[in-house]
Amino acid sequence: MEQSYQKLITGNRIYAETKLFQDPDYFNKLSKGQKPNYLWIGCSDSRVPANEITSTKSGEIFVHRNIANLVVHTDSNMLSVLEYAVNVLKVEHIIVCGHYGCGGVHASMTNTFHGFVDNWLRHIKDVYHHNEVELKAIEDHEERANRLTEMNVISQVRNLAKTIIVQQAWDERELHLHGWVYGLHNGLVKDLAVIHNHQEDIDPIYQYNISKVTANI
Numbered sequence: 282m283e284q285s286y287q288k289l290i291t292g293n294r295i296y297a298e299t300k301l302f303q304d305p306d307y308f309n310k311l312s313k314g315q316k317p318n319y320l321w322i323g324c325s326d327s328r329v330p331a332n333e334i335t336s337t338k339s340g341e342i343f344v345h346r347n348i349a350n351l352v353v354h355t356d357s358n359m360l361s362v363l364e365y366a367v368n369v370l371k372v373e374h375i376i377v378c379g380h381y382g383c384g385g386v387h388a389s390m391t392n393t394f395h396g397f398v399d400n401w402l403r404h405i406k407d408v409y410h411h412n413e414v415e416l417k418a419i420e421d422h423e424e425r426a427n428r429l430t431e432m433n434v435i436s437q438v439r440n441l442a443k444t445i446i447v448q449q450a451w452d453e454r455e456l457h458l459h460g461w462v463y464g465l466h467n468g469l470v471k472d473l474a475v476i477h478n479h480q481e482d483i484d485p486i487y488q489y490n491i492s493k494v495t496a497n498i
């Protein structure tokens with residue numbers, strides 16, 4: 282056990298030395314601050330590391346990850362990350378990235394009792410229930426799971442659009458929301474083209490009269 286833990290420390294030494302070899306000023310420059318242009322909301326799955334699969338460097342992507350890349354409107358962790366990314370870092374793009382073969386999605390499609398995590402997976406069950414007709418028409422289990430994975434991402438992008446944080450940003454500037462699915466089998470991202478840029482993209486009941494409120498103050 283100690284050996285496997287030590288591997289990370291050794292790896293870190295190699296990382297730091299390599300970076301300094303390439304650029305002696307590398308950490309000095311990074312430590313001055315961050316100005317990432319992207320917020321990434323992805324799955325905690327160890328096979329979907331945001332920077333690695335997008336060939337981006339430290340400082341380029343602000344990252345939030347949880348099981349099955351969910352955007353739950355009462356999740357204070359996600360909302361805090363979102364607020365900081367949008368209002369302080371002023372990111373221009375938010376990417377929700379799911380992945381095929383997601384354990385969370387697969388688990389939500391069964392009646393198996395998993396324990397506490399079922400409270401979290403309920404959000405995916407709701408997506409399933411909402412799209413039951415289309416999903417049940419897909420006979421192959423794997424294909425059905427793949428479609429639910431895509432539907433889940435689309436649903437989470439919409440959840441972002443429903444937040445006050447995103448709608449307030451839209452009132453002042455451009456902010457683009459994207460839904461992607463990553464393929465564990467080929468390393469490629471599929472853009473689901475669920476881009477939302479305006480408040481009008483979502484159902485009226487979720488639209489806040491942000492400008493009016495601002496004007497009243």
Ligand code: CO
Pocket residue numbers: 324325326348349350380382383384385386
């Ligand atoms: Co996953």
